[in-house]
Amino acid sequence: AAHHRHAHEHLFRKGLNDTAAVCTPGCTTIWKTMTGEPTLVAPSTTKTQTQILTVTPSPKTSTQAPPPPPPTQAPPPPPATTEIVVVPTPVVTTCPTPGTYTFPATTVTIQKTTTVCDATSTKVPSGVHTIGGVTTVVVTATTVTCPVATIHTSGSVTTSTIVQTTYVCPSAGTYTIAPITTTVSEETVIVYPTPATYSPGTYTAPQQVVTVTKTGFVYICPLTSKGLSTSTTPVSTSTPAPATTTVKTQAPPPPPVKTTEAPKKSEAPKSSQAPSPPNNNGGDLVSNNDHLGMTYTPYVGTTGQCKTADQVDSDISAIKNAGFSVVRVYSTDCNTLENVGNACSKYGMKMIAGVFVKSSGCSIDTPDIKEQVDKLVAWGKWDLVVLLVVGNEAIMNNYCSPQQLKQLITDVKGKCSGKFNGKVTISETLNIWQREDVSSNLCSHVDITGANIHPYFNNGVAPSEAGQFVRGQMSILQKICNKSVITLEVGWPSGGQDNGLAVVGLDAQSIAVKSIREQCGNEVIFFSLEDDRWKQKGSCGCEDSWGLGRAFNINTSS
Incomplete structure (x- = not known):
């Protein structure tokens, strides 16, 4: 079932896009650089495999900590290599050999709304794959303006940056803006950038102890908002709004608004039993x-x-x-x-x-x-x-x-x-x-x-x-x-x-x-009071259309 959730991805964004949805010739892309610091993602130098891991968070994190030292580990594995960023993007770490790794607590404070490169990973088989980008569905000729994540490689350093693009879609259809195409020779976990918008506040990742059982494991340590100002933007928690969500499922509004994950509707399993009233003493x-x-x-x-x-x-x-x-x-x-x-x-x-x-x-x-x-x-x-x-x-x-x-x-x-x-x-x-x-x-x-x-x-x-x-x-x-x-x-x-x-x-x-x-x-x-037009429509095309205000003759404030 799709989480009501309340799973929330950024508007029009998909983790792995269908290559058939890429815009055909005739669409024009105009690039403009967006203000913001670039983030670095170190490319993996060893084979990446899936693994079973155990994560144990520490009970507390500091609120004003200096940049954390490189993660340490129990012998015999060598130290993991980590890129520390100055905005609240997830920290991507490659653990070269099996063992127990300790990732220290990290705290980042930002003063203004910032759009940066988030990190997303997906496992793919060998072959050519189109990933990332921003997917949008339009019903008529439309010009779409949105932030996208791009990758630039110079020697052994891969730089992920956010740029603002204006995309001209000539007719109705599904378009993928600025996807990334990559070729792999064997089953691999690919880490690639996606846009993420953060509101002012302090973001914290607690200390993590991770047990890795495979070589070349890529670990992504997210930072969670803490102590954000109570402004007009929803605080990102994972819920709720029906957030986010859900996908229990549980899709956020357009950047720069950052919201919690609204729950998605859950698929109900079929029932072959005749209904009978349950005893309810609620x-x-x-x-x-x-x-x-x-x-x-x-x-x-x-x-x-x-x-x-x-x-x-x-x-x-x-x-x-x-x-x-x-x-x-x-x-x-x-x-x-x-x-x-x-x-x-x-x-x-x-x-x-x-x-x-x-x-x-x-x-x-x-x-x-x-x-x-x-x-x-x-x-x-x-x-x-x-x-x-x-x-x-x-x-x-x-x-x-x-x-x-x-x-x-x-x-x-x-x-x-x-x-x-x-x-x-x-x-x-x-x-x-x-x-x-x-x-x-x-x-x-x-x-x-x-x-x-x-x-x-x-x-x-x-x-x-x-x-x-x-x-x-x-x-x-x-x-x-x-x-x-x-x-x-x-x-x-x-x-x-x-x-x-x-x-x-x-x-x-x-x-x-x-x-x-x-x-x-x-x-x-x-479920629920009003339609959530800021949500992605989802595979059912319906995630934004569950408002019942009309059915109950309720007029809402929106």
């Missing part, structure tokens, strides 16, 4: 009408920037007036706790709070997780919270193992002990919950079974059958842990590609929502 997690709650992320629908407190207040008021009693949030960025919490308190609504987990780590000491938990503990308005969700499709996206997520739940509960004694759960799809390693580790650690269920991704489900499908999935979920079930995301896209019987459109969306409300609306959280 208390505040069951409403007395046919629409319990709505997911909410405080991002402007067209740009992905943070909404103001007044805009959030207006949205929460509209959600309340539509008859909802609960709002689900994914993380703490964009002053979510303060702005959404104040509005919920004002209008008499409850909250489902969240700790968003992304690829940077699944430990209480992972910087972005620690930042979220610290904010939750300091916030103090736990009387508003009826449920705390730790991770949004974190197992599905391979951000956490079941054992790691189990430990994270324990640690989060410990941090919040004495302040919050309510229900705690995770949010995964049914097929993840059905795994023995998941149920055996996590059933005992959740108070209610939380799941994301999106019937659109099952091509045998028509809009009119959406509610029956969701009810059937909830019935199966109830038997896994023998606990109450809450659907933490359910919706239907108004745009994108038809998926068999699961057709899209405003009418189809209205029919699906009506079906869900009739079957189980009092036990589900609808």
